[in-house]
Amino acid sequence: xxxxxxxxxxxxxxxxxxxxxxxxxxxxxxxxxxxxxxxxxxxxxxxxxxxxxxxxxxxxxxxxxxxxxxxxxxxxxxxxxxxxxxxxxxxxxxxxxxxxxxxxxxxxxxxxxxxxxxxxxxxxxxxxxxxxxxxxxxxxxxxxxxxxxxxxxxxxxxxxxxxxxxxxxxxxxxxxxxxxxxxxxxxxxxxxxxxxxxxxxxxxxxxxxxxxxxxxxxxxxxxxxxxxxxxxxxxxxxxxxxxxxxxxxxxxxxxxxxxxxxxxxxxxxxxxxxxxxxxxxx
Numbered sequence: 001x002x003x004x005x006x007x008x009x010x011x012x013x014x015x016x017x018x019x020x021x022x023x024x025x026x027x028x029x030x031x032x033x034x035x036x037x038x039x040x041x042x043x044x045x046x047x048x049x050x051x052x053x054x055x056x057x058x059x060x061x062x063x064x065x066x067x068x069x070x071x072x073x074x075x076x077x078x079x080x081x082x083x084x085x086x087x088x089x090x091x092x093x094x095x096x097x098x099x100x101x102x103x104x105x106x107x108x109x110x111x112x113x114x115x116x117x118x119x120x121x122x123x124x125x126x127x128x129x130x131x132x133x134x135x136x137x138x139x140x141x142x143x144x145x146x147x148x149x150x151x152x153x154x155x156x157x158x159x160x161x162x163x164x165x166x167x168x169x170x171x172x173x174x175x176x177x178x179x180x181x182x183x184x185x186x187x188x189x190x191x192x193x194x195x196x197x198x199x200x201x202x203x204x205x206x207x208x209x210x211x212x213x214x215x216x217x218x219x220x221x222x223x224x225x226x227x228x229x230x231x232x233x234x235x236x237x238x239x240x241x242x243x244x245x246x247x248x249x250x251x252x253x254x255x256x257x258x259x260x261x262x263x264x265x266x267x268x269x270x271x272x273x274x275x276x277x278x279x280x281x282x
Contacts, residue, residue, distance in 0.1 A: 048086045053077040053183035053215030057191055057208065058280075063199030066281040072174045073280060075191050077183040077215065078102065079113040087114055097173040099124055099164050101186040110181075120173065124164045126157025126186065136236045145236050146244035147251065150189050154252060158266035164190050165197070165263060169272040171279035182219055184212040184240050192245055196259040197273055198280055202249050206242035213240050 048054055054077070058070035074095065082090060097120045098113050104125060112121060129152055136145050154161065167173055168190075180186035188209045195205045216238040249259070256262035264270060 048082070048089060050081045050083050050086045051076055051079060052218045053212055055208075055211065057195065060195070060200050060204045060208070062195075062281050063277065066199075068195065068198055068200060069280055069282050072176070073168060073191075073194070074175065074177045075183055075187050076177055076179045077219070078106075078110060078179055078181050079177070080111045082114060087116070091116055093175060095175045095177050096120060097122060097167065097176040099167055099176065099178040099190075101126060101160075101164065101178065101180040101190065106181060122167055124160055124167070126153055126160030126164070128153040128157045128186075131236070136234055142236060142239045143241045143243040143247055146185075146239065146241070147247035149185070149236070150244070150248040151251065153186065153189055154248075154262070158262075161190060161193060162263055162266035162268040165194055165268060165276070166272050168194055169276035169279075171275065174279060182212070182216060182237075184209075184216060188212065188240065188245065189248070192249060193259055193263065194276070194280075196249065197263070197276055199277075202246050203242075205249065206245040209245040210240050210242040213238075216240065 053075075055075060056070050057073040057075055058068045060068050062068050071093075074093070078100075079090065079098070096118060100107065100112060100121065100123045102110075102123075102125065104123075107123060112123075113119070115121070128149075131149060134145075134149070134152075136142075164178065168176055168178065178187055178190055192205045192209060195208070196202075220233050220238055252259060252262055256265065260273065263273075
């Protein structure tokens with residue numbers, strides 16, 4: 001879902017009347033749903049009508065029994081579509097920084113988040129091949145295909161991933177939103193690496209990643225209403241099986257020793273890891 005050939009591209013953001021997806025906030029997993037503990041304390045309302053994959057990354061247990069703080073790190077699909085009502089709700093969250101992981105061509109095509117006073121916009125593009133260069137086959141399976149694409153991103157775009165996490169580690173940048181096109185793949189990898197540094201278990205990271213399935217389905221339905229003649233979206237562009245993220249994290253450790261060693265090798269300063277934990281863990 002994260003390439004210039006991305007089928008989710010209704011022109012320049014498509015601001016036509018009736019082109020917005022319906023509202024339905026994505027919640028956290030129910031207690032024990034994925035075999036992990038989660039913080040089910042009420043989170044601030046984040047219902048949007050023009051964002052379908054927005055959520056708070058906080059609320060899961062991390063290092064030393066501490067919990068990832070809510071209201072500090074959010075993830076989403078691209079916010080360029082936000083209408084006036086959603087822009088007001090977005091500003092009410094106090095978000096200071098937006099990290100945009102999209103390709104330059106995607107930013108040019110669709111535009112960026114609307115500006116407002118106090119917002120810092122950071123465009124950080126982790127290089128990676130077009131997904132069309134490696135067509136999906138059912139024999140391979142969705143989890144394997146997606147994990148391989150995430151490895152492509154981790155190897156080729158290592159510097160960009162480290163740069164994004166360096167921004168997330170800055171307490172002065174929070175609250176912060178990280179996004180790509182659908183908020184599933186590039187955003188999923190950045191959030192997975194961040195949560196891993198915070199000591200969150202792989203199962204909890206994979207559970208958060210898998211929450212994007214509902215949003216992917218709604219994005220596809222939205223696309224069908226505005227571009228009815230579009231070729232059906234390839235399965236990997238919509239899918240986010242938890243096993244794909246578990247595979248990716250396990251194999252990343254096999255290749256590099258640990259997520260921390262991978263990111264240090266990618267250029268992340270060790271002090272940024274301490275800073276990340278200091279402001280994102282209770």
